[in-house]
Amino acid sequence: MSRFYVPPENVHIKRKEIEVPAEESHHIIDVMRMRESDKVVVFDGTGNEYTGFIEQIDNRTKGLTIRIIKTDTPSIGKVPEVHLAQAIPKQNRMDYIIEKATELGVSRVIPFISDRTIVRPAAASAERKKLRWKAIAKEASKQCGRRRSPEISGITGVKDVLDTCDEYDLVLFAWLSEETRPIRTSLEGFKTGKVLVLIGPEEDFTPKEASNAVMDNCKFISLGKRVLKSDTAGLFVLSVLSYEFSI
16 A cells, blocks of 8 residues: 655544645656545654545646545553664765665664864755755655654764763773674663664774763673774664664
8 A cells, every 4th residue: 555654744533634735746647547435544753543535636726635434543662762873974874864764663864073084064065954854764665664754853963972882871982992792792681761873984983072972871892803984884783773672
């Protein structure tokens, strides 16, 4: 069954109607060739999912209304909430990271700049990148069947990320150092809670950045015998967490 996205403010529960925005209406009508009375599934990015029928198509304005017949709300589970703090890699590799992290169940992606980060976008460029990454996360959520799209934070600095570490139950700090332990060992005894995965740039974190992360809830982890690229490392950790906790 076809699945589409609408912002939560376009869902009118009392009227049992969904007003589909123009861009998604175009996709439904002109690309998918759907017509009135066709059954669809819609999600609003907050965890809610709606099943309904296309009730009305305005061919002049390309407006589209869906009649809701079923609403599914998110259940409260014991699955860890995973945030990925990712140093911005070169080229457009962050696009790929956002897409795949969404598929792997991440709740939030925090792009950041560290001392050794090469890509340092200006303010206007950073805002454009954030909007593009949010769009990529939305499309990936549609494709993989997620009800809730991950939050995409604005680009920040590594210090600001490290300052939030005490808000998490577990911090997994990937570092190319002998003072690390395997991920599996770092997860022993952990059941659920908020998890922060910290992935540095191509040249890794500096010793000073690592020292600023030293706290009781932070585990310095190794990603195995091979040195992984920055855009592979975070997805590797998310894959392990997805396997261990079914995120």
